[in-house]
Amino acid sequence: MSSSITLAETAGFCFGVNRAIELVNSLLDDGKKVCTLGPIIHNEQVVQQLAGRGVVIAETPEEVPPDHVLVIRSHGVPLEVFRELKQRNLVIQDATCPFVSKIHSIVTNASQKGDIILIAGNSEHPEVLGIKSRCSNAAYTFRDDTELSELLKNHPYLKEKSVSVVAQTTFNTEIWKKCLEILKKDCTNATLFDTICSATQSRQQEAAELSEKCDLMIVIGGTNSSNTAKLLHICSGHCRSVLIQTAADLTSDEVKNARHIGVTAGASTPADIIRDVLSRMEEIRNTAG
Numbered sequence: 001m002s003s004s005i006t007l008a009e010t011a012g013f014c015f016g017v018n019r020a021i022e023l024v025n026s027l028l029d030d031g032k033k034v035c036t037l038g039p040i041i042h043n044e045q046v047v048q049q050l051a052g053r054g055v056v057i058a059e060t061p062e063e064v065p066p067d068h069v070l071v072i073r074s075h076g077v078p079l080e081v082f083r084e085l086k087q088r089n090l091v092i093q094d095a096t097c098p099f100v101s102k103i104h105s106i107v108t109n110a111s112q113k114g115d116i117i118l119i120a121g122n123s124e125h126p127e128v129l130g131i132k133s134r135c136s137n138a139a140y141t142f143r144d145d146t147e148l149s150e151l152l153k154n155h156p157y158l159k160e161k162s163v164s165v166v167a168q169t170t171f172n173t174e175i176w177k178k179c180l181e182i183l184k185k186d187c188t189n190a191t192l193f194d195t196i197c198s199a200t201q202s203r204q205q206e207a208a209e210l211s212e213k214c215d216l217m218i219v220i221g222g223t224n225s226s227n228t229a230k231l232l233h234i235c236s237g238h239c240r241s242v243l244i245q246t247a248a249d250l251t252s253d254e255v256k257n258a259r260h261i262g263v264t265a266g267a268s269t270p271a272d273i274i275r276d277v278l279s280r281m282e283e284i285r286n287t288a289g
């Protein structure tokens with residue numbers, strides 16, 4: 001009986017996360033004291049490793065120790081937080097991902113011109129809070145096509161007004177397509193900006209294709225990572241899919257019973273965790289044989 005374990009090529013750290021982690025490590029290598037506003041990425045193991053090197057996590061600008069370099073994570077921060085950090089004369093290193101900064105400029109310019117901004121994404125996610133804070137005019141968020149339809153029903157004037165629409169960088173590409181159809185039909189004055197980042201698009205597409213060919217998908221990532229949750233959602237549409245944080249979460253029976261296993265990982269999952277999961281799966285299969 002043929003069997004296989006296939007790792008998605010796009011699994012693991014994306015460009016923006018890699019850049020943020022490298023920045024923190026290079027500051028530490030230079031002997032600097034480093035503080036991040038919130039955990040640098042949604043991955044407990046990486047956060048623990050960095051804590052071991054002395055990285056402090058502050059929840060608010062007041063908590064940042066004045067002798068530490070403050071690193072802004074790849075999601076960016078709301079404008080008022082950025083201003084407060086500046087006012088406190090802290091040394092700031094900004095690791096906001098360029099894909100996120102691009103959305104900041106789009107909404108800043110569009111709302112200055114008078115556009116109402118619509119944001120596809122999770123209204124509580126730090127990236128979305130940062131985007132919304134840069135809208136000087138009215139701004140609304142919606143999670144999916146159902147919420148968008150609801151929004152347009154409750155605020156019918158949005159159909160007539162000049163609106164600009166952006167998406168959270170990690171928004172689900174399939175749901176975005178459905179939202180675009182609604183917007184093109186109902187909001188003829190809307191300017192649509194396709195701001196889902198290319199790393200997210202290819203990761204989601206590969207996860208969908210791979211899960212179609214497998215009977216089990218292992219999705220590796222933090223339980224609080226939104227892009228990992230989206231991967232799990234996509235894969236679950238095609239085959240049995242499980243979310244694990246590390247190799248220790250693998251269930252032997254599950255690995256033994258599946259013939260074709262696909263593996264993908266969220267943007268905050270480091271390569272060594274992916275390697276551990278793959279070798280643990282090989283071990284389980286070899287013992288089973």
Ligand code: SF4
Nearest residue numbers: 014016097099169197
């Ligand atoms: S997922 Fe995309 S936007 Fe977010 S940090 Fe990675 S590359 Fe940047």
